[in-house]
Amino acid sequence: MKVVFMGTPDFAVETLKAIYEAGHEVILVVSQPDKPKGRSGKLQPTPVKEFAMEHDIPVYQPVKIRAEESVEYLRKYEADVFVVAAFGQILPKVILDMPRLGCVNVHGSLLPKYRGAAPIQWAVINGEKFSGNTTMLMGPGLDDGDMLLKSEIELAADETGGSLFDKLAIDGGKLAVKTIEALDRGEITPIPQDESQATHVGMISKDMGNIDWTKPAVEIERLIRGLNPWPSAFTFVDGKQLKLWKATVVEKSGEPGTIIDVNKNGFIVACGDEALEINELQLEGKKRMASGDFLRGYSLEAGKRFVNGRD
Template sequence: MRVVFMGTPDIAATCLKRLIETDAQIVGVYTKPDKPKNRGMKMEMSDVKKVALEANLPVYQPTTFKDDAVYEELKALAPDVIAVVAYGKILPQRVLDIAKLGCVNIHASILPELRGSGPVQWAILNGMNETGVTAMYMAAEMDAGDIIEIRKTPIEPFENAQSLLDRLALIGSELLCDTLKAMENGTTTRTPQAHDKATYAPMLTKELCPIDWTKNSRQIIDHVRGLDPWPVATTQLDGKRFKIYAVRPTEKTTDQAPGTPIALTKQGLEIACGDGEVLLITQLQADGGKRMAAPDYFRGHPIAL
């Protein structure tokens, strides 16, 4: 079966690695163009491109599919299936119509919940206990196609977005390969989504970062782990800005105002939050500094309590 793969970040790279191990004939890999990174502005290729080049697969990096030459180039590959995983580009209908057996998308949520670009992070931010991966036929509307299969998994109480993403990538890679085999055999099923039950997971921005200490401890814990590793929760302590990477609940209560530092212990910095609860900051990073354990940082930088 001739497959064109489209994807960009690490979850897509994991799926491509697994697909390479199968008997699928990967005739082309599409990924977003290289982009400058960090202060040196050195051009960096996507995770998918790195995997494709290592496997000597042809790589295509168009900026748009509206260009007729780009469309014809893809059409000439004559794919039976186009497999899409976190590509980051909208595919016009004429592209969706190229593949003989259809275009399949792997999406890291239980659709129709959390359509959009940040389903893994928003599952945690929303305090959900379960998520999953959906294989679906692609439609013109984002993440709205007919469902082929859903595989679910619990969200562990303290895992962050990166660890959850890593687990979902493995689930998604197996689901993709199983789905392509079913498409080849003509055994897939199609279940229309309940569009009236759709929820959305918009792109993450740095405006989400500041912690609202008036929320309860569980909400703040979900906020911190949902934004790790990017864009990372932040707060002000002693007039300084910190990135907060890990917090833990305590059994303590307080009448101090939310956001007030209460005590520094061997485990971390205790902070008052909503409902009179107390949270423990265990890992942080000062602006311009390194990520480190909270007790280690405050040992050298005392905080007013």
């Protein structure tokens, strides 16, 4: 099968890799333009572009996929199907109608739940028991196309945004191959999404990680896991940012944000409901470490309070 693949970040690489390794002919990869990185400002290729270059697959990087020149460029490729995974631009109808089998999108949630840009992190933050991938025939809106296939993954008790990302990336690749092959055989009947069940989630931002200690411990613990590894949950102590990487809910109480117990292995911080034992952290300018190791070089006492700013 001739495939045009559209994607940009690491998540999309696994889908491209699965299609390529399944023996399908990837005739073109479309990815976002390279972006400058670091102090040097040197342009950095996207992860999808890197994979394509390593496997001698042609790459096209339009600034705007809707532009007339982009549309005309894609017309040259007579693909059976376009497969899209985390591309980063919405495709116009003229492109959606090009391939014989349509444009198939791999989305990291169980649609119609968690439409939008960051479904993986939000599944952890919101305490979902299950997540998964959905393939769909793309429509003109955001993640609102008819569904094709789904795969479900149970979240582990210690699931992080990063670990779920990795699981769904690999699973999404397998589901994409299964989908396009079944679609080609005429074995799939697209199912419209129930709009009454649709939920939308926004982008993840750095300031989301600033911990509000008046919230219940269970919510803060999920936030810590959901924002791991990026952008991370954090608080402030002695004017320095303290990132929290791992914590455990405990049945204790006190003034929210206040340290209520310190021992050789760590410390406990009171929340709006119950408390958190901090297991792993990272002080500004230092390495990530276990709380016990941190306390051997930094003095924290019961009664000290964490704040949400440097002042």
